[in-house]
Amino acid sequence: MNSNNQPIGIFDSGIGGTSIWSAIHQLLPNEKTIYLADSKNAPYGQKSKEEIIALSMKNTEFLLEMNCKLIVVACNTATTNAIQELRLKYDVPFIGIEPAIKPAVTNSKTQIIGILATQGTLNSELFHKTIAKYQDTQIIEQVGHGLVQLIENGEINSPEMTQLLHSYLTPMIKANIDYLVLGCSHFPYLIPQIKKILPEHIQIIDSGQAVAKQTQKILAERIGFSSAEKTEPIFYTNINSKVLKEILENKYTVIEKDF
Ligand code: DGL
Numbered sequence: 001m002n003s004n005n006q007p008i009g010i011f012d013s014g015i016g017g018t019s020i021w022s023a024i025h026q027l028l029p030n031e032k033t034i035y036l037a038d039s040k041n042a043p044y045g046q047k048s049k050e051e052i053i054a055l056s057m058k059n060t061e062f063l064l065e066m067n068c069k070l071i072v073v074a075c076n077t078a079t080t081n082a083i084q085e086l087r088l089k090y091d092v093p094f095i096g097i098e099p100a101i102k103p104a105v106t107n108s109k110t111q112i113i114g115i116l117a118t119q120g121t122l123n124s125e126l127f128h129k130t131i132a133k134y135q136d137t138q139i140i141e142q143v144g145h146g147l148v149q150l151i152e153n154g155e156i157n158s159p160e161m162t163q164l165l166h167s168y169l170t171p172m173i174k175a176n177i178d179y180l181v182l183g184c185s186h187f188p189y190l191i192p193q194i195k196k197i198l199p200e201h202i203q204i205i206d207s208g209q210a211v212a213k214q215t216q217k218i219l220a221e222r223i224g225f226s227s228a229e230k231t232e233p234i235f236y237t238n239i240n241s242k243v244l245k246e247i248l249e250n251k252y253t254v255i256e257k258d259f
Contacts, residue, residue: 004224007032008215009063010072012057014042014152015237015244016186019076020097024072024215025206025233031219032231034066040238041159043148044077045118045184052120056082060090062236062259072215073097074185076117076207080124093222095214096143098130099183105134107203108179112138114115114172117183119143130206140175142168144184151186154243159194170199182206189247 008028010021014037021035022234036059038044044052072095073079073086078104079096086094099121104113121127122141131139140235150161172180180202182188198204219225233252237244241254248254 001224002221003227004219005032005226005228006067006069006071007034008070008072008099009034009036009060009065009066009068010074010245011036011038011056011059011078012185013044014039014148014186014248016148016151016189018235018244018247019188019206020072020074020208020211021233023212027216028219028225029223030228030231031226032051032228033233034063034068035235036062036235037237037244038243038259039152042152043118044075045120045143045148047120049081049120049124052078052081053085056086057089058259060086060092066091068092070095070215070259072211074211076183076185077120080121080126083126089254093218095218097185097207097209097211098126099181100210101130101134101181101205104179104181104203104205105137105139106135110176110178111136112140112175112177113181114140114142114169114175114177115181115183116144116168116187117181118148119145121183127149130200138175140172140177142172144168144187148184148186149188151189152243154246156189157193161190165193165197167188169194173197173199173202178202180204196249212214227233
């Protein structure tokens, strides 16, 4: 496979997909990455399937104009509602992110697991198809109402966040889950908060590492790796960049642009 120095494009409804970007950047530091935070339209979780498809196409076209060789849909809501339509319409390979139900079910001893995700993900056909495979495990679904918006507002450690997390997680703890699946790319930023609430024996799973490994595999098999030695990632946002810069610890270039 020849080398390929075109960038990898990554998009999310907002800043949460930077958790996925970070896993990709750590595994593949020589790859140039362009991240798109569509925060103006966040949250996607309450929108209709048609709206999510239209926004996902808009984001894809922006990244294709930047000559991306591969697009990572770093959003469970966009993946579960729109990836089939994206794959039909565009020639570029797509990698999506879905809640990591399989490893949780496989490793659960209580055969009871919890999932925290958006309404859009939990209502999607793709998610229903996935859970239908695991009839022997009880899967407790919880919509994380309000969480994405608080993260977008930079209120990760606010009392309101703590209160919401308590109300969503307490019933799962009482039901005896031993795995909690984070089915939204914003939620890894809540892990320190969640750990304070969950008993130690409950494992938390997200999909960042799996997406990074899948990205590596697709580059190896179909596209080619970058031959660059060092690259600087670029981040775009269509609102004020303050919260995105903070979540990136002010280390990278963030461009405000209307898209
Ligand atoms: N980060 C997203 C996800 O993984 C989207 C959340 C939202 O915009 O509602 O689902």
